[in-house]
Amino acid sequence: MSTSEDSPTLLRMVGISKSFPGVKALESVDFTVIEGEIHAFLGENGAGKSTLLKILSGAQPPDTGTIEFEGKPVVFNSPQDAQRSGIVTIYQEFTLAPDMTIAENVFVGREPGSRFFVNHARMEDETRTLCKRIGLDRDPGTRVRDLAVAEQQMVEIARALSMKSRLIVMDEPTSALSRSEVEKLYLIVRALKAEGISTIFVTHRLEEVFEICDSYTVLRDGRHVGAGFVKDITIEGIIRMMVGRDVGLLAQRQSTTSRGEVALEVRQLFRRRKAADASAIELHGVSFAVHKGEILGIAGLVGAGRTESARAIFGADQIDSGTVLVDGKVVNIRNPSDAIRCGIGLVPEDRKQQALFLGLAIRTNLSMAAHDRICNWGSFISARKEQSLVEEYRKALNIRMASGDQLVGNLSGGNQQKVVLARWLALRPRVLIVDEPTRGIDVGAKVEVHNLLIEMAKAGIAIIAISSELPEILALSDRIVTMREGRVTGEVQGRGATQEHLMTLMTLSTRKAA
Amino acid sequence: MTNTSLKTTSGENSFDAFGFIARFAPLIFLLVLMAAFAILEPRFLSSINLFNVMRQVSITGLLAIGMTFVILTAGIDLSVGSLLAFAGLVAAAVAKGGLQDRFTVGDDAVGYGWQLAALAAIAVGLAGGYLQGIAITRLKVPPFVVTLGGMSVFRGAALLFAAGGPISGFDKAFTWWGQGKIGPVPVPVIIFLFAALIAHIVLRYMRFGRRVYAVGGNPEAARLSGLNVNAIICSVYVIMGFFAGLGAFVLAARLNSAEAVAGTGYELTVIASVVIGGTSLFGGVGSIFGTVIGTILIGVLLNGLVLMNVSSYVQQIIIGVIIVLAVAFDTFAKSRRRKA
Numbered sequence: 001m002s003t004s005e006d007s008p009t010l011l012r013m014v015g016i017s018k019s020f021p022g023v024k025a026l027e028s029v030d031f032t033v034i035e036g037e038i039h040a041f042l043g044e045n046g047a048g049k050s051t052l053l054k055i056l057s058g059a060q061p062p063d064t065g066t067i068e069f070e071g072k073p074v075v076f077n078s079p080q081d082a083q084r085s086g087i088v089t090i091y092q093e094f095t096l097a098p099d100m101t102i103a104e105n106v107f108v109g110r111e112p113g114s115r116f117f118v119n120h121a122r123m124e125d126e127t128r129t130l131c132k133r134i135g136l137d138r139d140p141g142t143r144v145r146d147l148a149v150a151e152q153q154m155v156e157i158a159r160a161l162s163m164k165s166r167l168i169v170m171d172e173p174t175s176a177l178s179r180s181e182v183e184k185l186y187l188i189v190r191a192l193k194a195e196g197i198s199t200i201f202v203t204h205r206l207e208e209v210f211e212i213c214d215s216y217t218v219l220r221d222g223r224h225v226g227a228g229f230v231k232d233i234t235i236e237g238i239i240r241m242m243v244g245r246d247v248g249l250l251a252q253r254q255s256t257t258s259r260g261e262v263a264l265e266v267r268q269l270f271r272r273r274k275a276a277d278a279s280a281i282e283l284h285g286v287s288f289a290v291h292k293g294e295i296l297g298i299a300g301l302v303g304a305g306r307t308e309s310a311r312a313i314f315g316a317d318q319i320d321s322g323t324v325l326v327d328g329k330v331v332n333i334r335n336p337s338d339a340i341r342c343g344i345g346l347v348p349e350d351r352k353q354q355a356l357f358l359g360l361a362i363r364t365n366l367s368m369a370a371h372d373r374i375c376n377w378g379s380f381i382s383a384r385k386e387q388s389l390v391e392e393y394r395k396a397l398n399i400r401m402a403s404g405d406q407l408v409g410n411l412s413g414g415n416q417q418k419v420v421l422a423r424w425l426a427l428r429p430r431v432l433i434v435d436e437p438t439r440g441i442d443v444g445a446k447v448e449v450h451n452l453l454i455e456m457a458k459a460g461i462a463i464i465a466i467s468s469e470l471p472e473i474l475a476l477s478d479r480i481v482t483m484r485e486g487r488v489t490g491e492v493q494g495r496g497a498t499q500e501h502l503m504t505l506m507t508l509s510t511r512k513a514a
Numbered sequence: 515m516t517n518t519s520l521k522t523t524s525g526e527n528s529f530d531a532f533g534f535i536a537r538f539a540p541l542i543f544l545l546v547l548m549a550a551f552a553i554l555e556p557r558f559l560s561s562i563n564l565f566n567v568m569r570q571v572s573i574t575g576l577l578a579i580g581m582t583f584v585i586l587t588a589g590i591d592l593s594v595g596s597l598l599a600f601a602g603l604v605a606a607a608v609a610k611g612g613l614q615d616r617f618t619v620g621d622d623a624v625g626y627g628w629q630l631a632a633l634a635a636i637a638v639g640l641a642g643g644y645l646q647g648i649a650i651t652r653l654k655v656p657p658f659v660v661t662l663g664g665m666s667v668f669r670g671a672a673l674l675f676a677a678g679g680p681i682s683g684f685d686k687a688f689t690w691w692g693q694g695k696i697g698p699v700p701v702p703v704i705i706f707l708f709a710a711l712i713a714h715i716v717l718r719y720m721r722f723g724r725r726v727y728a729v730g731g732n733p734e735a736a737r738l739s740g741l742n743v744n745a746i747i748c749s750v751y752v753i754m755g756f757f758a759g760l761g762a763f764v765l766a767a768r769l770n771s772a773e774a775v776a777g778t779g780y781e782l783t784v785i786a787s788v789v790i791g792g793t794s795l796f797g798g799v800g801s802i803f804g805t806v807i808g809t810i811l812i813g814v815l816l817n818g819l820v821l822m823n824v825s826s827y828v829q830q831i832i833i834g835v836i837i838v839l840a841v842a843f844d845t846f847a848k849s850r851r852r853k854a
Contacts, residue, residue, distance in 0.1 A: 316738055337740040346738060354738055357731040359798050368728060369739045371721040379720050423739065 009071075010035045010198050011056075011087075011167060016065035018051050025051040026222045028065070033167065036196045038189055040209040040230065043219035044242055045302050045468040049202060052219070053169055056200075057089040058082035070166065086166035090156045092175060096144045103127035103140035106159045130158040134188045150181040157188060168192065169200040174208060175303060186212050204301045206235050206507045218242055236500070239507070243470055243499035259478065260292030262328065263462035264344070264431045269312055269322035282308040283319070284486035290431065290462045295453060297477030297494065298466045299502050305486040306466045307349050310433045314346040315339045326430065340369060345424035347417075349435040349466075355420045356408050363390045363404035366419050370426035393422035397452060414445025421452060432456065433464040438472060450476060470499045482506050536847040540791050540807040544814065551818035558821055565700060571813035572702035573761050573768075574780060575806065578787040579706075579713045580757030582805045583750040585788050586717075587730040588797025589650070589657040591754050593664030594784055595777035597642045600672040602762035605635035606681035606772035609688055628688040628767075635766075636759035642668060643755020647748030657751075665781070672774040682771030692768025702764050707806075709760070714802040726750060730797025786833055787812050790840045 011033040018026040026048045033039045043049045054060040056067070058076030067074050069085055076082040079089075096105045103124045104111075112126065113119035127140035136154040144152060153173060160168045170189075174182045189199050189212060201213055209216060209230060217227040218241040226241045271283040286309050290296040300306045311317045313324055315333040324331055326342045333339045339346070348354035357365055367374050367386050374385040390404040397418040401411060408419055417437065424432055434453065438446040453476060457463050467473050473480055477494035482505035490505035535542070551558040577594050584591045611625035625631075642664065649660045694701040717723035728736040729746045737743050766772040791808025793800025812833065819829050 314738070335742075336738050337742060340740040348738055353732075354734050357728055357735055357798065359731050360727060364724060364727070368724070368736075368741075371724070375721055379722065381719055381721055381724065 007034045007036060009033075010069070012068040013052070013056065014066050014068070016052065016055060016062045016067075018055065018060070018063050024222055026055075026062075029219065029222070029224045031056075031217055031224070032227070033198050033200060034215075036193050036198060037214040038193055038199045038201055038212055040213035040216040041200050041202045041219075042206075042209070042216060042238060042242060044470075047219040047242075048222040049219055050171075051222075053089060053171065053200075053202070056082065056087060057169065058087075083163050083165070086164060087169065088160035088163055088165040088167070089169040090153070090160060090171065090173065092172045094152050094156055096152055096155060098145040099143060101141050101143055102131070102136075102138060102147075102155050102158075105144055105155055106130065106140075106162050108159075110162075126162065127158065130161050133161065134158060134191070135184070149176050150178075150184065153177070153185070154188070161192075165197065167198045167200065169202075171202045172204065173201070174203060174205060182208075204507060206238060209238065210235065220244070235508075239500050239503045243503050259294045260460065262289045263292045263326070264313070264464075265289040265325040265328075266309070266313060267323040267325070269309060269324075270320045271308065271312055271317065271322075272320055282486055283312060283322075286322070286483070286486070286488055288481050288488060288491070290464055292430075292462050293457050293460050294478045295457050295463045295465055295476050295494075297473040297480040298464060298483060299470060299473045299480055300483035300506050302468065303485075304483040304506065306483055307435055308486070309483070310346060310348075310435050310464065310466060313339070314344060314433060316346070316348075340427065343427075343430035345369075345427060345429040345432045347420050347424060347432070347434040347437060349439070351413070351416055351420060351440070355423075356416060358407070358409035360408065361405050362399075362401055362408050362411070362419055363387070365408045366390055366393060366404075366422050367426065369423050373426060389426060393418075393425060396425075397422055398448065412441070412445070414441040414448065417441055417445070417449060418452075421449070425456070429461060431462045431464070433466070435466045436468065437465065438467075438469075446472075470502055473502070474499065536843075537792070539843065540804055540811060544807055544811045547811065547814055547818070551814065551821070555818065555821045558818060561698070563817070563821075565698065565703070567813045567817045568703045568706075568810070569700040569768075570817070571809050572700070572706035573765050574783045574787060574812075575706040575809040576709055576757050576761040576764065577754075577780060577784040578791075578805050578809050579709055579802060580754035581784050581788045582713070582791075582793055582800060582802055583717075583726060583753045584657070585785075585793050585795060586726050586797060586800050587747055587750050588733075588795070589747065589750065590661060590785070590795075591646070591657065591664075591751065592661040592781045593642070593646065593668055594754065594758050595780035596665045596668035596672065597639060597755065597758040598762045598765065598777035598780065599772075599774055600642070600668045600675065600762075601635040601638040601759045602766045602772035602776055603672050603676045603681060603774060604638045605631040605763050606684070606766050607675075608634040609684050609766075610681060625685075628685070628691065631684075631688065631766075632691075632760075632763045635763040636756055639755040639757070639759025639762065640752055641755070642758065643751040643753070644748070646755075647751035650751065651744040651748050669774070676772075676774050678774060680771050680773035682769075684767065684770055689767050689770050692764050692766070693770075702768060705760070705764060709757070710802050710806050717802055722746075722749075727798055730799075732798070782833070782837075783812060786837045786840075789837060789844070792844070794844055795841060 009032060013029070013031040016026055016029045016031070029048065029052060031052060041049055051060070055062045058079045058081045061077070067076070069087065074085055097108065106127050107123050111118040112122045124140040131138060131140065134154055134157055136151060136158065138147065138151065144155060147155065157168070173185060177185060192199060203209065213230050215227070215229050216233070216238065218225050218238065220242060267287050269283045269286040273282050283305050286305060288296065298306045298309070308317070312319045315335045315338050324333055326344070331342050333342065352358060363386050367389055370389065371381070374382055374389055376382045387404060393399065394401065399415050399418045399422065401415060408416060411419065437453065438449050441449070453463055453465065465473065465476050474494065474497060480492050480494055480497055480502065481488055482490040482502055484506055492501065557563060577598070581591060581594065609625045609628060609631035646660050646664050649655055650657050691701055696704060717726065725736070725741050725746050728739070728741060729743050733743055765776060787808040788805050789795060789808070790811055791800070791804030791806070793804055815832065816829055819832070
């Protein structure tokens, strides 16, 4: 069965808007899926895909807009509502209970049997039928923990089928799979299509759109920017839709006049996620260098190895092999305090979880890594020295706050980020790694943070800037390294680089199918 | 008039008022409680009774100071009572020069003097705390489990060491630390308040204190700020051990005796003192000042109930209910803060 323009519409979302405090995540987005199709749902990180999928799955209500499913208007107040209507979402992080069996996972919450007792025989029988349907050759009594990742995904699919779903949403289903497993997933999805079940396929590997999908929808900055049939579009066309945004606000950086010698170099970093799981390689021979006074941008999609590289350099995660050189000398960094001793700072990706002590005062947060600068007799914190340290950086970074005794949790995102930057500047670092330096902060503060980073580079600090936003990478970087699947896939000069070129390096496979 | 009162009940001002009450809630509660007992039972306010209350709480107060460090890192130590018993017996044995003359009385006792006895008690406490700290940080066993184990291990060690019986009868220099007075003030009270002052200075004004709050507030951020999180966690259990040892010495001096069942149930009173004093079991929030108030509050409550002839069984029930209410209040205050 092949889909065409005249197949009936299965899902029609119209005018969906959703705002979070300070951010408009979705603005009047339309989204249509027809019966028995495989629909690619595309967009950069932060384009609004997850928000739309959460609304579709009933996890969040939209602010405005309507949803029609199988021709009837529907309102989902909970994921259970959506599931009852026949929409099941399979998240990237599976929701299986590892110590329960396949059958128990498939029927969790809907166990067949009487009010108090579970009919295990029936549950296992039905699970066996479902497994056969999708080609999972495992006994229903197997514990999920003993399954490979691809098999666990099949259990998720079996669960979706057991709910008689008409529409299965798969959020980056291929990101954890090997090539042969991806092929197997394609077979399943095509078989479902033959049964008239539609699939929404979220992926960052654009070549997959052309391998498996019938139609596509692209979001950018919370807006619908394009939809149609895959046969009518090229990969370049999709990339243009994904990145073609207004770059006006972020001024392109004046290229630095001269760059100093190499401040930090990494050679052949390897890291596995878990020692036991050889397939989950986070870093696959990552090498690059950053010079004094230079901003090196690292571009890549989430999970490409950008954050993982930063954490490995900083000693937050252990590497399996590889060399880090600071000022040309090999250093052995086993933990963050080693890295700090080498003059490396890290502004981590998640400000609230990884950087700030939200319940403590601004001054405590700011001085946390620089106690040597504010202590008398080695151990006693001098209120006066701390006060002047806070004052120094309040002025330098233009942190808007009432006093240093204020709780850092009560500052705006932009000012919080400045406090984190100040914490590292107070250490006078040689290398500063900033991971998503402007995530979740407003446009004005964003420009300020950019200018601060540029100032720091001018002062001779080597800066590694990681960002999911290509305009930000382009605005800041002297040089850009792109990553994909734990490997460096390219290096370009910041001046003259285009988003399209970067996106191509970030998304297209450089190696052939294994 | 109406206008201004409206203003203060809306927006930031009302939050501040709530924050003020939340911050000083233990102190306010203590004052209310004292006023109530003073009205119901005039004997309560006599200076003899008040010093008596303070002397009674000084041992658990010492333990509560150590426990504050532990709870600030979001940890817990259930082994304090057992460790105290063990350390007390070791101190007693040292003071008596062995286990032979365990019932010789007063100045007839021959041994190594109170100085070595105190050192021995503190050494046992430090060692016990260090072992537990290592188990928590190296073996990655949760503090609750490690110290639950420690509770049994140290109690067993105490019983084994003393073969079940008490060791009593120390010289005057020894018992002065528990029974003596400087002016009208009992010595244990002075030790307690002095220790509280030192601990307050460490937590407020020293970099180590900052790091304790940081580790409790956000361990991942602490690690990424270059702090040695494991060393800090381990050290709070060592500090707890120090106070268990010191408390053991003072208790043995006060009772002129040490026994293996000493300190049974102390973990409840001590944890209650810290929590009632406003230190959050989730870590990162709390103070020694609060702990001192919490300690006195429990002492006043028990003393007042005794004066009013309430049975000790009912007292236990009341303490238990108050712990739960204190944590409920803490959780409520936290959600208020988050909303504001």
